[in-house]
Amino acid sequence: MSSKRKIAVVITARPSYSRVKTVLTAIKEHPELELQLIVAASALLDRYGSAVNYIEKDGFEIAAKVFNVLEGENLTAAAKTTGIGILELSTVFDNLKPDIVVTVADRFETMATAIAASYMNIPLAHIQGGEVTGNIDEKVRHAITKLSDYHFVSSENAKNRVIQLGENPEMVFNTGCPSIDIAKQVSKNDRLTFNPYEKYGGVGSKPNLDNGYIVVMQHPVTNEYQNSRKHIEATLRAIQKINMPTLWFWPNVDAGADGTSTGIRSYREKYALENVHFFKNMEGDDFLNLLNCSICLIGNSSVGIRECSYLGVPAINIGTRQNRRDRGQNSSDVSYNEDEITNAVKNILVKTERPKSEVYGGGNAGKKIAELLQSLPLQFHKTITY
Helix, strand or coil, rough: CCCCCCEEEEEEHHHHHHHHHHHHHHHCCCCCCEEEHHHHHHHHHHHCHHHHHHHHHHCEEEEEEECCCCCCCCHHHHHHHHHHHHHHHHHHHHHHCCEEEECCCCCCCCHHHHHHHHCCCCCEHHHCCCCCCCHHHHHHHHHHHHHCCCEECCCHHHHHHHHHCCHHHEEEEEEECCCHHHHHCCCCCCCCCCCCHHHEEEEEEECCCCCEEEEEECCHHHHHHHHHCCCCCCHHHHHHHHHEEEEECCCCCCCCCHHHHHHHHHHHHCCCCEEEEEECCHHHHHHHHHHHCCCCCCCCCHHHHHHHHHHCCCCCEEEECCCCCCCCEEEEECCCCHHHHHHEEEEEEEHCCCCCCCCCCCCHHHHHHHHHHEEECCCCCCCCCC
């Protein structure tokens, strides 16, 4: 019988995989750990750029798949998807009998992982807790913090916040963000190492990228989901006005995603977007390579706040989704307004410096987390500190 400690990591969405890929590798390569990889929710769905294909291509063996996404992309569907996740993951955990379950970040599906593990008395580790943002993710993130036994946070402010929430300081570790590990490798190359059109297909025109291009990634905001179509149309108008080569990525499966997707499709049918190409998904290292060589990122993805700060890529952050999140000097904030977005791009075009920051770590989080998963005492009860 194997004496290795069994670590079950649950991946529920495409960003979650790229965010913890180096953790998975470090667990897999650790002589005293056994990786039990569980892929669930939108990470299995092709319409959101099925992350499972990249996971298998990268050589990871999947221990279980959990199909639990309820159609609708509204608040009711999100709640029910979480409920189905609890039911299905409980069965998976009962079968795999992991020593520790690892959950990632703050998407609504991660709540199912935390609840199932907690009720089954399985020690729970949370990556990227303690951060603050401008939507429901913050509630989910802090709730998972209270359910978790070990906390692998990405910044000093996040560490302090988790401790302020009453967690045992001895179980809170600033490991840095695992996605910075990939950014560190990517930063060594200042040119595109692949042809995005040939490798990833997509739809739309194929503008020449040699003289610079913009990347757009904008998701609906859960507590503003009724306005998601209006929000995305402001960005579309700005991109049309800017009229530069643009690579646009499809939104996450969140409440309001239908509005965002419909807004993009309707706008494409009505106007000729000659300089814009749309992608569903991209491997994490390719995506960061694409960002690193871009003029800027426009949207509201945390990659603009997190990886782009390390790379020094200018990020125009639209709206409230990333409110109060720790950030470097690379980001600027605008509202859902086409003039503000276009002016922000003009400001970036006249700047020569691209300041970098290590607010989210220096690029060795994966190995740090694997070592902690091997050495920490197994516990599923709390020491009260408040």
